[in-house]
Amino acid sequence: MNWRTTLILAVIALAGFAYFRFFEMKRPSTEEARRLAQNVVNFDRNKVDGIVIKNGDQQIEIRRRDNKWRLETPIKDQADAAIVENLLSDLENWQKEGTIAAKEIDADKSKLAEYGLNNPKLKLKLLGRDRPPEILFGKDAALEGRMYVRFQNSKQTFLARQSVKKDIDKKPEEFRDRKLTDLTTAQVRRMTLKTPAGEMELEKKSDHWDILKPLRARADDQKVGDLISQITTAQIQQFVADDRGDLRPYGLAEPRGSITLYDLEPKKGQKVELGESIKVFGQEAKGQTLQIGSVPEKEKDQIYARFTPRGAVYTLPKKIEEILNTKPADLRDYHLVRIDTNILDRITIDAPGKGKAVLARKDGNWTIATRNNAPVDSGAVRRLIDTLQNERVTRFVEDVASNLSQYGLDKPQIQLTFSSFASENTAETKAGEQPFAGIAFGRAEGDNLYARLADEPFVVTVRRSLLNQISPDPLQWQELSIFKFKP
Incomplete structure (x- = not known):
């Protein structure tokens, strides 16, 4: 066999392999082909970007935009994704249970009318590629x-289950999403609440919420x-009207209050202004505002509400109006202090005239820096941190302390400082100790401090007994084992 024959055979072999690889492997198996042949309709749901339902004179159009389903006709609103996806699933699994050939239909002109397929009232069209x-x-x-079904371009008729008909034979309102918003609680980064008592503003930084107005304070993340979540999980009870008309009948011309949620997380170095919207470098991200109105005359367990992103008036469960009773004190964090243990390297306990202990962490172990890095009882340090993180304020005494001596805080009896520590300069931090939290304890009054x-x-004020667990004496923190024996 000469080289030319060998080359020709190699080319033929490669061509055969390529054909098998790109054509034969893509063909459905015998079982899959049998299943596809039994389907009423075959399509790729990922290529479907719209659905049109004609029911007599009524037409419903649903479109997929940014991976979300939206009603476009006869009303504009977000569609119930679960209903749409269920329809597509039922279409995928819709099987023929009988077939009447087109020849048989042509032989008897009355057949189409008998099956209700001559000029049917209900029609379904999928939009998209390869539809x-x-x-x-x-x-x-x-x-x-x-029931009987056929395609618009064929007289061939199929007997099939009524599942798809039940999915589409609905009023437009039934395709609307009853979930008020597609925002999740975790996505919300900023919030404003306007009530008869005033305005509150909160912002989430990293993993924690802070109150910005009417005072700056830590907020309780859970609360x-x-x-x-009362907003993000709210379910619409009734679709009342669009919001372009007279809102006075619903108490929404001058709402009793409102809450606005923002899901934009500003990046470092970006300028952010908060008003009716958030502006970042010329871009604008409007918040989602829910306005609370009056109670309907007939449905006393519901309340009128307007949700601006959807441009409509709804009724929601009356319980949601309880958000208007929220006060800053209801959302304040009653935990004494937040300690970021991921960056905690040093704890300084200083009691003027009584002693000072500096506990330092190195390579995962705690030592007493003020006693030549003697080993520390690590369990005691963990208990101290846990106690402080779980300690709750018994009372907020003053929001702005004008006279610290009144509380013994001008000269605290003991001070705690929590710091991170870097041995050398980096792009993010400077070398040395960097305090990130501190607590001063003043005088005691009864059971409080x-x-x-x-x-x-x-x-x-906090529990007076808390001081019993904070000793400035380095010896109290030293590891109990004096000798370590080798086996």
Whole structure:
């Protein structure tokens, strides 16, 4: 065999392999081909970007935009994704249970009318690439739960289950999403709440919420999350009207209050202004505002509401109006201090005239820096951190302390400082100790003790017994084992 023959055979072999690879492997198996042949309609749901339902004179159009389903006709609103996806699933699994050939239909001109397929009232069209022909829905068959269907471009008629008909034979309102918003609680980064008592503004930084107005304070993450989830999980009871008309009948011309949620997370270095919207470098991200109106005369367990992103008036469960009773004190964080243990390297306990202990962490172990890095009882340090993180304020005494000596905080009896530590300069931090939280404890009054955080203006009270767990004596923190024996 010469080289030319060998080359020709190699080319033929490669061509055969390529054909098998790109054509034969893409062909459905015998079982798959049998299943596809039995389907009423075959399509790729990922290529479907719209659905048109004609029901007599009424037309419903649903479009997929930014991976979300929206009603476009006869009303504009967000569609119930679960209903749309269920329709597509039923279409994918819709099987033929009988076939009447086109020849048989042509032989008897009355057949189409008999099956209700001559000029049917109900039609379904999928929009998108490689879309199938429009599907026409005829009469119910004598066999229970079955009906006649055909494609617009063919007289061939199929007997199939009524599942798809039940999915589409609905009023436009039934395709509307009853979930108020597609925002999740975790996506919300900023919130404003306007009530008869005033305005509140909160912002989430990293993993924690802060109150910005009417005072700057830490917020309780759980309570803020619960408040937001009342909106993000709210279910619409009734679709009342669009919001372009007279809103006075619903108490929404001058709402009793409102809550606005923002899901934009500003990036470092970006300028952010908060008003009716958030502006970032010329871009604008409008918040989602829910306005609370009056109670309907007939449905006393509901309340009128307007949700601006959807441009409509709804009724929601009356319970949602409870958000208007929210006060700053309801959302404040009653935990004494937040300690970021991921960056905690040093704890300084300083009691003027009594002693000072500096606990330092290195390579995962705690030592006493003020006693030549003697080993520390790590369990005791963990208990201290846990105690402080779980300690709750018993009372907020003053939001702005004007006279610290009144509380013994001008000369605290003991101070705690929590710091990170870097051995050398980096792009993010400077070398040395960097305090990130501090607590000063003043005088005791009854069972309470006055306290104040270094970066907050408030004076609070905590349990007096808390001091029993904070010793400035380095010996109290030293590891109990004096000798370590080798086996």
